[in-house]
Amino acid sequence: MKTTKPYKLYHWDRVDVLKEVAQYGVVQIMSPPKTPDAFLNFLASLGSLMFTEGEIPVIGHTLLNVVTNANRKTKPKSTFHSDTSYISRPPSNSALIAIEVPKAGGATLFSDQYAALDSLDDDLRTLLQGAEVLHTATGVQKVQSEWHPLVRYNPQSGRKALFLTSIARCKRLRLADGTDRTDLLQGLYDKSLTNTPHIKHDWSLGDVLLWDNRCTMHAADHSDVHGTRTLFRGLIRGEEPICGGAVDTRDGGVATPHI
Numbered sequence: 001m002k003t004t005k006p007y008k009l010y011h012w013d014r015v016d017v018l019k020e021v022a023q024y025g026v027v028q029i030m031s032p033p034k035t036p037d038a039f040l041n042f043l044a045s046l047g048s049l050m051f052t053e054g055e056i057p058v059i060g061h062t063l064l065n066v067v068t069n070a071n072r073k074t075k076p077k078s079t080f081h082s083d084t085s086y087i088s089r090p091p092s093n094s095a096l097i098a099i100e101v102p103k104a105g106g107a108t109l110f111s112d113q114y115a116a117l118d119s120l121d122d123d124l125r126t127l128l129q130g131a132e133v134l135h136t137a138t139g140v141q142k143v144q145s146e147w148h149p150l151v152r153y154n155p156q157s158g159r160k161a162l163f164l165t166s167i168a169r170c171k172r173l174r175l176a177d178g179t180d181r182t183d184l185l186q187g188l189y190d191k192s193l194t195n196t197p198h199i200k201h202d203w204s205l206g207d208v209l210l211w212d213n214r215c216t217m218h219a220a221d222h223s224d225v226h227g228t229r230t231l232f233r234g235l236i237r238g239e240e241p242i243c244g245g246a247v248d249t250r251d252g253g254v255a256t257p258h259i
């Protein structure tokens with residue numbers, strides 16, 4: 001698989017950061033915030049923060065959660081997904097700061113869901129117009145699920161992308177006329193991962209990545225990690241996913257669709 005590196009964002013104090021992120025999918029923040037406090041303040045300056053129920057909070061920073069392979073009996077698993085997509089207003093953006101990095105391995109990979117949508121042939125795109133996917137939580141106690149548009153409009157870029165998450169969390173697909181076409185899900189997911197260029201980031205201590213969950217999926221490569229890999233994650237609450245039209249993005253605002 002051909003991969004490129006994340007776009008490096010140097011002058012993040014002088015640009016509309018979330019527009020840059022929506023354009024590139026994922027950016028590396030250069031001269032990044034150096035402490036969890038500063039990381040949190042940086043994210044809070046971009047939007048309302050949220051926390052995913054069931055995650056482990058960082059001590060002293062309850063809006064950040066810990067992602068680590070330390071003290072685990074089994075190797076972590078990761079498949080391409082969009083973060084916490086099973087709620088009504090999923091995080092538009094996620095960010096990670098590297099707290100401890102392994103000697104080797106543990107990269108994070110991103111798919112391009114704009115390209116995934118563009119790769120579909122015209123007949124399939126027509127069939128899927130107005131289709132929705134049922135996103136369901138797995139691995140957590142509380143049963144949560146939400147229907148979201150399969151073709152999702154990103155108000156920060158003005159572009160549409162194929163909005164999916166891991167197959168385990170994509171429970172159903174229904175067309176605009178109500179027909180169940182869950183059988184299409186695996187193929188759409190596979191296309192997302194095979195028909196698109198991928199971005200890959202190998203972590204160094206203190207690195208900060210910020211991405212847009214509306215137009216990417218991501219996964220960690222746990223296949224050959226040597227050493228402890230600990231990252232802190234923060235989430236910015238997004239709008240209710242829509243399939244087209246204008247949206248009020250103030251405070252991650254609630255969508256006002258006009259398709």
Ligand SMILES: [Fe+2]
Nearest residue numbers: 081082083218
């Ligand atoms: Fe994730």
